[in-house]
Amino acid sequence: MIMTVSRRGALRGAAYGALGAALGLPGIVLAVRPALAASALDFDELYGKISVLGLTFSDKVKALAGKPVAMRGYMAPPLKAEADFFVLTEIPMSICPFCSSDSDWPDNIVVVRLAKAQTFEQANALIEVAGTLEVGSWTDPATGFVSLLRIVDARFHAA
Amino acid sequence: MRRLLAALATTTCLIAVADAATVYPLDRATILAGSPFDFKVEFDAVVKPADVSVTINGEPAEKVLGKAPEFIEKEKGVEASAVLLRAVNIATPGSYKVEAKAGNETKAVTWNVYGTPATAKAKNVIFFLGDGLSVAHRTGARLMSKGMTEGKANGRLNLDDIPPVAFIGTSATNSVATDSANTMSAYMTGHKTAVNAIGVYADRTKDSLDDPRVENIAEALRRTTGKSIGIVSNTEIEDATPAAVVSHTRLRADKADIVGMMFEVKPDVILGGGSAYFLPKTTPGSKRKDEKDYIALFRDQGYTLATDKAELASAAGTNTGKILGLFNTGNMDTTLDRDFLKKGTVSKFPNQPGLVDMTKVALGQLSKNPEGFFLMVEGGNVDKMSHPMDWDRALVETIEFDKAIGLAVEFAKTHPDTLIVVTGDHTHGVSIIGTVDDNKPGPEMREKVGVYADAGFPNYTDENGDGYPDRVDVSRRLAVFSSNFPDYYETFRPKMNGPFEPAVQNEKKEYVANEAYKDVPGAVLRIGNLPRSSDTAVHAVDDVVLQATGPGADGFKGYMEQSDVYRVLVDALAIPTAKK
Structure with a gap:
C-alpha cells in the first residue's frame, strides 16, 4: 500500500511520459537536459530545513545565487497572456491565486522575470526556464507580490 | 389577471423609487441586545446633509443609538453619499424600524433586537463544524469505519x-x-x-x-x-x-x-x-x-x-x-x-x-x-x-x-453543562451510489460500478480496530460521485499518490482536465457541467443537517437560517447585555 514514488515525482513522470508520447519518443525525455552553462536546479533542492517557523535556503541555492540556472516546472497562468512576469510551480496549478480569493500559492514557488515578454504556455505543459537566480525576499513594487526566489533576465521553452 | 399585472407594475415602480438606499444591518437582521455593530446607510446618489433624515422607531437615530451618525458626502471611489456610525448598540430587546431618507431616496428596514435569559443553561459550548459536511460524508464514514452486514x-x-x-x-x-x-x-x-x-x-x-x-x-x-x-x-x-x-x-x-x-x-x-x-x-x-x-x-x-x-x-x-x-x-x-x-x-x-x-x-x-x-x-x-x-x-x-466529537461526548458525561453542536457550514453535491468492484468483468471501469443489487457491500477491513479502514484501495469500495464537476479524468480509484487535482488552468483562464491522471488505467474524460472558470466541484445549496446535544439543544428546531443558530448559542450561554 505504501508507494515509494513521491506524488510530485509521479505527476512529473506522468507529464514527461505524456510529452514523450506526444513526440513519439516514449521514455527518453527524462534524460534530455539543455546544453547551457546553467546549473540545473530542482524544486526538491530549493530548501534545506523546512519548518513551521520558516524555511532555510539549501546550500545549493546559496551557492547558485547570482549564477545562471535552469529549472523545470509549470507556468501558473499569469494575469495577462503575454507577460514578462510569471510564477513557476512544481506541479500544475489547479487553482489560480491571482483570480480567486480562496486560493493560495504553494510554499515553493519561483518567480520568473523574463528578458522579454513571452506567450503563456499551456498549464499542462512542462517548461524549462533559464536565467539568473536571485535569492532573498523581494517585494514587486507594482503588485506587492513578495517572492523569495527569482529567475531573472530569463527565457523559457517547452521542456 | 389584468388587475394583477397592474398591481405588479405599481409595486415594481414603487420599489424602484423606494429602495434606492441600502441600510446595514439589512432588513430582518437579528441583533443580540447590547452587541456592538456598525450602522451604515448607502444612498444611491450624492445628497445634501440637510436632506438626510434617519429615524429609528420614529425617533432620530442619534437619540436611539446615542451618537450622531457621520455624514460622508462622497464615499471613496463612489459618486454617492453615506451615513456611518461605528460600534453602536441597542440594549433593549424589541422591533426597531429604521427609516432613511434623502430627497426622493427612502429605505425602511426592521431589525429584531433580542435578549437572552437571566440564567444560562450551558456553561460550555463545543461547536463542531465539519466544513462542507453533507449527509453522504456521514454515511460514507460509517460504512468505511464500521462496515455493514445484511443492510445493518x-x-x-x-x-x-x-x-x-x-x-x-x-x-x-x-x-x-x-x-x-x-x-x-x-x-x-x-x-x-x-x-x-x-x-x-x-x-x-x-x-x-x-x-x-x-x-x-x-x-x-x-x-x-x-x-x-x-x-x-x-x-x-x-x-x-x-x-x-x-x-x-x-x-x-x-x-x-x-x-x-x-x-x-x-x-x-x-x-x-x-x-x-x-x-x-x-x-x-x-x-x-x-x-x-x-x-x-x-x-x-x-x-x-x-x-x-x-x-x-x-x-x-x-x-x-x-x-x-x-x-x-x-x-x-x-x-x-x-x-x-x-x-x-x-x-x-x-x-x-x-x-x-x-x-x-x-x-x-x-x-x-x-x-x-x-x-x-x-x-x-x-x-x-x-x-x-x-x-x-x-x-x-x-x-x-x-473521533474528535467522541472526545466531546466523553467530556460532556462528566461536564453535563456542556452544549455540543455538530454541523456543516454548507453542503457538497456528493452522493454514494453503490460500489466499484474491480472483480466485475471487462476493462471499462464504468461497468465495474455496482448499482442496486449489484453493489453488494464494500470490503474495507479494520483489523486493528482503530476505526479507520486498513486500506482505502480495496477491491470493492464505495462508489461516490459529485453532481457537478469541471472537466476531469475519472479514475474510479482512490488517489494513492496524493490529493486529487482534477483540473488545471489554461491560457484562456479555463480549467481543463489535469492530464496527470490521463494514463491511470481505466480513466475516462468527463466533460464538466460547470462553467470553465470553476477549478473544482462547488458547494451545494442543499440544507445542512445540524445535530446537537446537551443543555440548550432544544433551541434548535425545524428549518433555521444559519444566522438563527447564533441566537441559540448565546441563549444557552445567557450572554448578557453587558458585563455582570
Whole structure:
C-alpha cells in the first residue's frame, strides 16, 4: 500500500511520459537536459530545513545565487497572456491565486522575470526556464507580490 | 389577471423609487441586545446633509443609538453619499424600524433586537463544524469505519448518537450559493453576509477592511464573560471558518489581517495550520507583506508555542493557560496522508497532530477555567478534499472528525453543562451510489460500478480496530460521485499518490482536465457541467443537517437560517447585555 514514488515525482513522470508520447519518443525525455552553462536546479533542492517557523535556503541555492540556472516546472497562468512576469510551480496549478480569493500559492514557488515578454504556455505543459537566480525576499513594487526566489533576465521553452 | 399585472407594475415602480438606499444591518437582521455593530446607510446618489433624515422607531437615530451618525458626502471611489456610525448598540430587546431618507431616496428596514435569559443553561459550548459536511460524508464514514452486514451498520459513529435537530439554510445575502466565509460568519455573529465576507456586512466601497462590522461570538464572550475561547482547525487557522470566530473583513483572502485580528481577541487556545501568515516577510516561507512576527507577539503574551505533535503534548501541561499550536505553513495534511499514505506535505511536516490530538489538548486546557469555555473545532479538510472530489480522503477526514466529537461526548458525561453542536457550514453535491468492484468483468471501469443489487457491500477491513479502514484501495469500495464537476479524468480509484487535482488552468483562464491522471488505467474524460472558470466541484445549496446535544439543544428546531443558530448559542450561554 505504501508507494515509494513521491506524488510530485509521479505527476512529473506522468507529464514527461505524456510529452514523450506526444513526440513519439516514449521514455527518453527524462534524460534530455539543455546544453547551457546553467546549473540545473530542482524544486526538491530549493530548501534545506523546512519548518513551521520558516524555511532555510539549501546550500545549493546559496551557492547558485547570482549564477545562471535552469529549472523545470509549470507556468501558473499569469494575469495577462503575454507577460514578462510569471510564477513557476512544481506541479500544475489547479487553482489560480491571482483570480480567486480562496486560493493560495504553494510554499515553493519561483518567480520568473523574463528578458522579454513571452506567450503563456499551456498549464499542462512542462517548461524549462533559464536565467539568473536571485535569492532573498523581494517585494514587486507594482503588485506587492513578495517572492523569495527569482529567475531573472530569463527565457523559457517547452521542456 | 389584468388587475394583477397592474398591481405588479405599481409595486415594481414603487420599489424602484423606494429602495434606492441600502441600510446595514439589512432588513430582518437579528441583533443580540447590547452587541456592538456598525450602522451604515448607502444612498444611491450624492445628497445634501440637510436632506438626510434617519429615524429609528420614529425617533432620530442619534437619540436611539446615542451618537450622531457621520455624514460622508462622497464615499471613496463612489459618486454617492453615506451615513456611518461605528460600534453602536441597542440594549433593549424589541422591533426597531429604521427609516432613511434623502430627497426622493427612502429605505425602511426592521431589525429584531433580542435578549437572552437571566440564567444560562450551558456553561460550555463545543461547536463542531465539519466544513462542507453533507449527509453522504456521514454515511460514507460509517460504512468505511464500521462496515455493514445484511443492510445493518456494524457499528455507530459518535455523531450517530447526537440527535439531528434542524435543517439549516446556508444562503448568502447576495447569492443562493455560498462559501465558508459568510456561512461560518452567520453562525458566529447571528448576521448573514455576502460570499467571501466575515464579521461584516458587505458594503460598496472597495476597501475590504472598512465594511460595517458586527460582533462575533469571541468578542461577545470577551465583552461580557470570563470564559475561555479555543479555536481548532486542520486548515490554515486564518482560513475562513476559524477566521469567522474572531475577525472582520469583506475578503477572506485578507489572511495576514485576520492573524492580526486573532491577536487582538487572543483566543486562549489556537491550534491549526497556516504559520506562513505568522512569519515576517523576510523569513523564507512567510506569506506576509510586512515585518510583523506574530510568533514572537503571541509568545510575548504568554502563549506556549507548539510546532509538532510532541510539542503539543508538552504544551498541554502549560501553566500559562494559553497555547499557540501551528503545525504546517499551509493547510495541515489529511488523516489519510498523515497516518497512512505519507503523501501531501507529510515529508516536510512529518509529525503533525490530528484533529483528535488537538481537540484533546484544547478541551484539557479550556476546561480548567471555572467560568467555562467556547471551543470551535473545524474538520476543514472534509471540504478541502470534497472540492477536488477526493472522496476517500474526505471520508477518512470525516472519521477523524467523528473521533474528535467522541472526545466531546466523553467530556460532556462528566461536564453535563456542556452544549455540543455538530454541523456543516454548507453542503457538497456528493452522493454514494453503490460500489466499484474491480472483480466485475471487462476493462471499462464504468461497468465495474455496482448499482442496486449489484453493489453488494464494500470490503474495507479494520483489523486493528482503530476505526479507520486498513486500506482505502480495496477491491470493492464505495462508489461516490459529485453532481457537478469541471472537466476531469475519472479514475474510479482512490488517489494513492496524493490529493486529487482534477483540473488545471489554461491560457484562456479555463480549467481543463489535469492530464496527470490521463494514463491511470481505466480513466475516462468527463466533460464538466460547470462553467470553465470553476477549478473544482462547488458547494451545494442543499440544507445542512445540524445535530446537537446537551443543555440548550432544544433551541434548535425545524428549518433555521444559519444566522438563527447564533441566537441559540448565546441563549444557552445567557450572554448578557453587558458585563455582570
